[in-house]
């Protein structure tokens with residue numbers, strides 16, 4: 001159960017923080033209006049101007065958005081890709097929304113969505129990791145309480161998790177811990193086999209990935225729990241921490257990967273505990289664009305089941 005999410009295909013949510021300029025304009029406009037309206041029936045100082053509200057959501061604009069017809073031919077893009085610098089590559093495209101739009105339009109052949117070394121990798125039942133036994137180069141312990149032996153994530157992802165958990169604690173919702181982070185190809189073989197043994201293959205495929213198809217193998221995904229004492233992953237969505245993560249994960253570069261209502265696209269039942277790191281730039285574009293699956297974000301087909 002996940003009460004904090006909107007239904008899939010809901011209209012884009014309003015940004016939490018609108019741009020400064022429209023708010024300033026709104027304040028100015030309200031000020032002008034107030035000065036023009038005569039209010040003879042009451043002393044002026046009894047009239048408290050209403051709090052200005054941004055009624056219409058204004059999506060953030062990539063001011064440096066590239067209009068290049070062929071962004072992959074741009075030298076700044078080629079240099080960023082050669083440096084394996086994901087943030088610089090996204091910036092070279094003109095920002096995350098321009099990057100996303102180019103990929104979704106099929107206009108970014110230099111961006112490999114199946115390369116697990118990048119934050120934009122898309123792994124699902126139709127898209128195995130390439131190579132299938134991929135292992136990340138740098139792993140670090142998740143800087144939170146961990147309830148299994150799989151407590152590592154890619155180093156930058158572990159750092160982002162630490163920042164997110166600290167912010168949640170500072171907001172008073174309690175401690176966030178991790179159940180599972182990185183799982184190797186071999187461990188995923190055993191994890192999936194265990195699900196098949198206990199639940200049968202159909203149920204296993206709805207809840208666990210086959211080896212080579214798991215986001216956990218990328219080092220970019222973690223299953224979160226609420227602590228302390230730490231609960232299980234199934235309880236997370238109904239906790240204060242789960243609600244906080246659903247609302248704020250994007251601010252730390254994460255998305256909740258398997259939302260309610262998206263099973264037909266992702267191939268998985270809702271997992272409010274499973275967060276996937278895509279970096280702060282892409283996560284902001286995902287949030288502000290009102291997306292609910294990574295497949296739709298990048299214009300990929302739904303992946304409800306394995307191809308064979």
Ligand SMILES: [Zn+2]
Nearest residue numbers: 221222223274
């Ligand atoms: Zn997971």
